[in-house]
Amino acid sequence: MKHSSPGLYDRLFAAVYDPLMARAERETLSPLRSRLLAGARGTVLDIGAGTGSNLPFLDLPDTRAVFLDRSASMLSKALGKGLGKQGYPVIGSATALPFPDECFDSIVVTLVLCSVDDLSASLGEIHRTLRKEGSLFLMEHVLSDSPSRAAIQKLATPLWKRLAAGCHLDRPTDHLVRILFREEESWKEVHGILPFHVGRYKKRNQGTLLSENPDSGA
Numbered sequence: 603m604k605h606s607s608p609g610l611y612d613r614l615f616a617a618v619y620d621p622l623m624a625r626a627e628r629e630t631l632s633p634l635r636s637r638l639l640a641g642a643r644g645t646v647l648d649i650g651a652g653t654g655s656n657l658p659f660l661d662l663p664d665t666r667a668v669f670l671d672r673s674a675s676m677l678s679k680a681l682g683k684g685l686g687k688q689g690y691p692v693i694g695s696a697t698a699l700p701f702p703d704e705c706f707d708s709i710v711v712t713l714v715l716c717s718v719d720d721l722s723a724s725l726g727e728i729h730r731t732l733r734k735e736g737s738l739f740l741m742e743h744v745l746s747d748s749p750s751r752a753a754i755q756k757l758a759t760p761l762w763k764r765l766a767a768g769c770h771l772d773r774p775t776d777h778l779v780r781i782l783f784r785e786e787e788s789w790k791e792v793h794g795i796l797p798f799h800v801g802r803y804k805k806r807n808q809g810t811l812l813s814e815n816p817d818s819g820a
Contacts (some may be wrong), residue, residue, distance in 0.1 A: 612673055612674075612675045612676075613675045615673075615675070615676075615767055616653065616673060616675035616676045616678070616679055617675075619652065619653055619676070619679075620653055620679070623655075626793075627655065630791075630793050630798075631655070631712075631713075631741075632655075632658075634741055634791070634798065634800055635655065635656060635659045635712060635741065636659055637800075638659075638712075638739050638740075638741055638800050638801075638802070639656065639659040639660060639662075639710065639739055640659075640662075641708075641737065641739070641802060642659075642660060642662060642665060642708040642710065642737075642739060643662070643664065643665060643707055643708055643737075644664065644665060644666075644706075644707025644708060644736075645665075645666055645667075645668070645705065645706050645707050645708070646660060646665050646666070646667040646668070646689070646706065646707065646708040646709070646710060647667070647668050647670060647699075647701070647706045647708070647709045647710065647731065648660065648667055648668070648669045648670065648710045648712075649670050649696050649699075649709065649710065649711045649714055649724075649728070650670070650671055650672075650696065650711065650712070650713070650714025650715075650717075650718075651669035651670060651671045651676075651677065651680055651685075651691070652671055652673070652676045652677075652679075652680065652714075653676050653679035653680050653683070654669070654679065654680030654683040654684075654685055655712070656710060656712060657680065657683055657684065657685060657688060660688060660710070661688055665688075665708075666688075666689055667688050667689030668689055668690060668692055668701075668706075669685055669689055669690070669691045669692065670691075670692045670693075670694050670696075670699070671691070671692075671693065671694075672693065672694070672695060673693075674693055677691040677693065696711075696714065696715075696718045696724040696727060696728075697718060697719055697720045697723040697724050697727060698723075698727065699727045699728075699730070699731050701731050702731070703730055703731065704730075704731065704732065704733045704734065704736075705731055705733070706731055706732055706733060706736060707733055707735075707736045707737070708736060708737050708738075708739060709728050709731065709732050709736065709737075709738050709739070710739045711728070711738070711739070711740050711741070711742070712739075712740070712741040712742070713741065713742060713743070714742075715740075715742050715773065715775050716742060716743060716769045716770050716771070716773055716775070717763075717766075717767055717768040717769045717770065718768075719768075721773060721775065721778060722778070725778060725779060725781075725782055725783075726782065728782075729782045729783070729805050729806075732805050734805065734807075735804075736804075736805065737786070737802055737803065737804060738779075738783055738802070738803040738804075738805070739802055740775075740779060740799070740800070740801050740802075740803065741798065741799070741800045742773075742775045742776070742798070742799055743771070743796045743797065743798050743799075744773060744774060744775050744776045744797055744798070744799045745771075745772045745773060745774045745797075746792075746795065746796075746797050747797070751795050751797075752772065754795060755771040755772040755795070755796075756771075756772045758771055759771045759772045771796070775799065776788075776790075776799035776801075779801075779803060782805065782806055783803035783804065783805055783806060784803060784804045784805070784806055785801055785802075785803055786801075786802045786803060786804055787801060787802045788800060788801030788802070789801070
């Protein structure tokens with residue numbers, strides 16, 4: 603995640619994001635968010651909070667949330683939806699979270715690891731800031747296990763990431779997350795050609811990410 607000033611592209615992307623995603627949210631993503639986030643508790647960090655798509659599902663008893671995003675324009679939209687009643691916004695980077703070690707009970711990442719600048723570093727930062735008994739709640743589109751679909755994803759990614767704020771269609775996030783986190787529950791759904799991996803994880807006490815960034819050169 604890069605820090606971004608509220609330039610023209612940033613403001614435009616924030617303005618069109620909700621209308622463009624409305625049908626997908628209604629028919630696909632909101633039901634997945636609802637099922638996944640029901641178990642969030644305590645002090646919650648929502649990484650890549652964007653325009654506040656997770657807000658309705660984090661309004662839970664005994665929770666207080668921090669909503670982090672690189673885009674001030676996106677967070678401004680979320681504030682208009684009532685973000686301030688559930689927590690507070692922070693402009694920051696997933697690759698260098700501005701928080702101390704082991705300070706969150708729950709960390710939420712939904713449709714954000716596809717666009718971070720360094721996936722390995724971001725997973726490392728999530729591991730660092732999650733408490734020992736905390737939970738990671740993850741929903742990401744991932745590289746297909748089907749060779750033909752994976753080939754399409756890889757071919758489309760160079761253009762798509764330019765159009766969609768750095769979104770990569772071909773990241774094997776579901777495999778990389780297991781290096782630092784232990785899977786408690788997960789499931790996969792395919793929508794269009796995109797497989798979505800949804801799961802809840804606990805942090806491993808020991809573990810290191812691959813020293814080589816799988817996205818290098820992308």
